[in-house]
Amino acid sequence: MQLDEERLREVLRKPAPLGLDIDLQEFKQAPEQRVEYYEDLAQASLEVGVDLDKRSKLTTFLQVDHEAIYKAVQKQFEKDIELMTLEEALEKYEWLREYVWRLRSPYEDKYSAFNALHGKGGYFLRIREGRRIHLPIQTCFLTYSPEIVQNVHNVIMVEPDAEAYIITGCTAHKKAPKGLHIGVTEIYVKRSAKLNYTMIHKWGPSFHVRPRTGILLEDGAELVYNYITLGSVASFQSQPSARLAGEGATLSMNNVVYLERSSDMDLWGEAFIEGSGGRVELITNAVVADRAKLTNRGRIVCDADNGKGHISCRGLMLSDEAEVSAIPCLVSRRMDSELTHEAAIGRISEEQLFYLMARGISREEAESLIVRGFLDTSPMKLPEHLEKGVRRIIDLAVKGF
Amino acid sequence: MLRIENLHVEVGGKLLLREVNLEVGEGEVHVLFGPNGSGKSSLAMAVIGHPSYKLVEGRIFFKGVDITEKPVHERVKLGIGVVFQNPPRIYGVKLKDLLNKLAGERELGDGVLKLIDSLNISEDLLSRSVNVGFSGGEVKRCEIAQALATNPDFLILDEPDSGVDLENLELIGRELSRALRGKSALVITHHGHILRYLKPSRAHVMIRGTIICSGEPDRIFERIVSDGYRWCEKCSLMRRG
Ligand SMILES: Nc1ncnc2c1ncn2[C@@H]1O[C@H](COP(=O)(O)OP(=O)(O)OP(=O)(O)O)[C@@H](O)[C@H]1O
Numbered sequence: 080m081q082l083d084e085e086r087l088r089e090v091l092r093k094p095a096p097l098g099l100d101i102d103l104q105e106f107k108q109a110p111e112q113r114v115e116y117y118e119d120l121a122q123a124s125l126e127v128g129v130d131l132d133k134r135s136k137l138t139t140f141l142q143v144d145h146e147a148i149y150k151a152v153q154k155q156f157e158k159d160i161e162l163m164t165l166e167e168a169l170e171k172y173e174w175l176r177e178y179v180w181r182l183r184s185p186y187e188d189k190y191s192a193f194n195a196l197h198g199k200g201g202y203f204l205r206i207r208e209g210r211r212i213h214l215p216i217q218t219c220f221l222t223y224s225p226e227i228v229q230n231v232h233n234v235i236m237v238e239p240d241a242e243a244y245i246i247t248g249c250t251a252h253k254k255a256p257k258g259l260h261i262g263v264t265e266i267y268v269k270r271s272a273k274l275n276y277t278m279i280h281k282w283g284p285s286f287h288v289r290p291r292t293g294i295l296l297e298d299g300a301e302l303v304y305n306y307i308t309l310g311s312v313a314s315f316q317s318q319p320s321a322r323l324a325g326e327g328a329t330l331s332m333n334n335v336v337y338l339e340r341s342s343d344m345d346l347w348g349e350a351f352i353e354g355s356g357g358r359v360e361l362i363t364n365a366v367v368a369d370r371a372k373l374t375n376r377g378r379i380v381c382d383a384d385n386g387k388g389h390i391s392c393r394g395l396m397l398s399d400e401a402e403v404s405a406i407p408c409l410v411s412r413r414m415d416s417e418l419t420h421e422a423a424i425g426r427i428s429e430e431q432l433f434y435l436m437a438r439g440i441s442r443e444e445a446e447s448l449i450v451r452g453f454l455d456t457s458p459m460k461l462p463e464h465l466e467k468g469v470r471r472i473i474d475l476a477v478k479g480f
Numbered sequence: 481m482l483r484i485e486n487l488h489v490e491v492g493g494k495l496l497l498r499e500v501n502l503e504v505g506e507g508e509v510h511v512l513f514g515p516n517g518s519g520k521s522s523l524a525m526a527v528i529g530h531p532s533y534k535l536v537e538g539r540i541f542f543k544g545v546d547i548t549e550k551p552v553h554e555r556v557k558l559g560i561g562v563v564f565q566n567p568p569r570i571y572g573v574k575l576k577d578l579l580n581k582l583a584g585e586r587e588l589g590d591g592v593l594k595l596i597d598s599l600n601i602s603e604d605l606l607s608r609s610v611n612v613g614f615s616g617g618e619v620k621r622c623e624i625a626q627a628l629a630t631n632p633d634f635l636i637l638d639e640p641d642s643g644v645d646l647e648n649l650e651l652i653g654r655e656l657s658r659a660l661r662g663k664s665a666l667v668i669t670h671h672g673h674i675l676r677y678l679k680p681s682r683a684h685v686m687i688r689g690t691i692i693c694s695g696e697p698d699r700i701f702e703r704i705v706s707d708g709y710r711w712c713e714k715c716s717l718m719r720r721g
């Protein structure tokens with residue numbers, strides 16, 4: 080896609096319509112020095128589910144600040160997977176230009192425009208037709224230098240009948256408490272392909288995050304899109320948007336959120352059912368503590384026969400100073416579609432507490448069980464070893480309970 | 481073992497139980513009958529210590545200890561267990577994890593595996609959130625497994641048999657009779673079937689929040705089956721008159 084620089088610069092000058100309007104001038108465009116592989120990077124990545132010690136065994140991509148410092152495809156899958164930086168891929172494949180900025184508009188807001196103008200890094204990941212990759216592919220974006228903008232663009236392409244698991248972790252090293260992460264990700268799941276995409280975020284109280292994700296599902300494509308965020312973040316605003324263009328496509332979007340301190344998160348999920356028999360589930364389970372604020376918007380638009388959609392938001396409040404808003408929106412233009420939503424926000428249920436205590440469990444332990452249970456990962460359909468890792472990360476994050 | 485003296489209980493300002501007196505000795509199984517809404521479950525809740533069921537009068541003793549003021553988990557630690565009639569759903573807490581936790585605290589070890597096996601609880605059920613989408617019979621078996629996993633000395637069974645099919649009824653009956661050997665229980669039921677396994681020594685009838693009659697279980701049950709609770713109502717009128 081040809082970008083109109085003039086127009087981008089114009090968008091860049093306008094305040095962001097959603098979430099805190101960040102002054103991009105506050106952040107450095109580039110890190111002062113290039114970062115090598117350090118041992119403590121491995122520790123930071125592990126906290127977002129990426130095991131760098133296994134990098135020689137699993138397909139792995141690691142970007143620190145602006146540069147991909149490690150990328151390799153697992154030997155046995157060399158003919159099945161392609162993994163390179165997006166810059167490399169665009170040089171190699173002329174046709175790829177068609178797929179960049181197709182599922183997300185660069186003119187959407189100042190962050191997208193900023194990414195289109197100054198983006199640096201990100202990957203192109205392609206699972207070739209018919210290949211089933213049952214070992215996780217891990218990608219990690221880490222910010223190491225303080226006060227920079229990490230500004231990446233990824234394109235994922237799962238070709239017809241292919242299958243893959245991707246786990247992607249994004250985090251800021253403790254040396255970089257303040258920073259901004261902008262991540263544009265375009266995900267193409269082609270005919271009858273299956274993808275399980277799990278993203279784990281862990282930031283810090285002074286970090287700002289603006290992911291922009293676009294998704295296209297073809298006939299019979301299946302995507303399980305999981306997002307887990309733990310701890311605190313200065314501000315977060317994201318609106319992953321999916322088109323179910325093919326017939327019988329399914330999307331399950333699961334958010335597990337644990338927010339603390341003064342975090343401010345505006346989390347959307349949006350799906351357009353355009354092919355008949357499309358199915359969508361947007362599920363958010365959130366535990367909100369301290370003075371944290373969560374706005375969870377969900378929107379399903381159905382323009383096809385037999386479309387089915389469901390939005391669910393459950394919020395557990397651990398403090399009187401916290402705030403949770405659930406804003407579901409359903410739009411149907413087909414008589415035989417079925418769109419539903421449910422939302423429930425409240426404190427820990429006294430009935431549940433009593434029930435567990437009636438089994439001899441103390442109040443504190445019962446609370447802990449309920450909070451951990453609330454951050455349920457079972458709809459995420461993770462393979463067993465990933466599920467274990469993810470549970471461990473969540474347990475660690477809610478250690479106070 | 482359990483002694484209830486002149487118990488008056490209210491919920492939200494409404495008096496549900498009045499003048500309840502009941503004593504279940506060590507090693508004894510008693511059964512409590514009564515029409516819907518007469519207060520049987522409320523009595524179970526008051527004994528285990530649900531905070532909404534407020535004692536306005538009376539005392540409860542367990543193993544000689546006055547538990548009237550004790551919080552729920554302390555009553556459980558003393559050895560009381562309950563199979564609830566309508567347990568809540570607990571999202572995200574897997575049945576397997578909960579059972580293991582309960583068994584771990586009582587050092588039941590692989591006893592929990594035997595329980596799971598003899599109560600016919602499937603792998604699928606174990607991996608699901610407690611009571612979420614469970615069928616009526618599954619809820620009962622899961623309740624019994626949980627209560628037994630805490631290895632109580634005194635078990636309150638609030639309709640452990642309602643909604644359970646014949647095959648599972650036999651399963652539950654056998655398991656409960658084994659678990660209750662040498663222990664005490666108060667069984668709330670509307671059916672005679674489970675009693676064949678539990679062999680209670682005494683029965684009580686509750687009408688409008690109070691126990692109006694106690695006696696030999698078979699005789700009382702037969703009378704309820706043939707004449708209904710109207711017979712008991714008359715009885716209660718006579719007693720009060
Ligand atoms: N938490 C509560 N809040 C309000 N009313 C209650 C509560 N618990 C019980 N009640 C009322 O008290 C009465 C007795 O209820 P309870 O559940 O004890 O009856 P039960 O004898 O167990 O009946 P069933 O045979 O139907 O189980 C009923 O009218 C019920 O609606």
Ligand SMILES: [Mg+2]
Pocket residue numbers: 520521522565638
């Ligand atoms: Mg009852």
